[in-house]
Amino acid sequence: QVQLVEAGGGSVQAGGSLRLSCAASASTWSIYCMGWFRQAPGKQREGVATIRSDGHTSYADSVKGRFTISKDNAKNTLYLEMNSLEPEDAAMYYCASYNAYGSTWYRDCRFGYWGQGTQVTISS
Secondary structure (H helix, E strand, O other): OOOEEEEOOEEEEOOOOEEEEEEEOOOOOOOOEEEEEEEOOOOOOEEEEEEEOOOOEEEOOOOOOOEEEEEEOOOOEEEEEEOOOOHHHOEEEEEEEEOOOOOEEEOOEEEEEEOOOEEEEEEO
16 A cells, blocks of 8 residues: 655646645655546546656656656655646646556656645636
């Protein structure tokens, strides 16, 4: 069982930046993959970025070049640095972790542990 707690959401103007964090109850060094997802009102949840235990990262096309996923294994914390934010980035952002029995597949990773989410609001 992995518990995940997100923080860092808030309201920012378009073009601004935010950094989300996700504290994990397990060692992030040993977790095969972790990621960020988001869900806007009326839309399906979508993958944003993933990072594997070997450091390999992947991004949704819509955020490439603007968002950066990283993790600090010493702090067991996952991050999502978001720059040049656009109104379309407004959503509830969720941290997720690998689970062998998870029901969500994204970028060759199976996710099954989820945080409670942190809200990102963008004003234009």
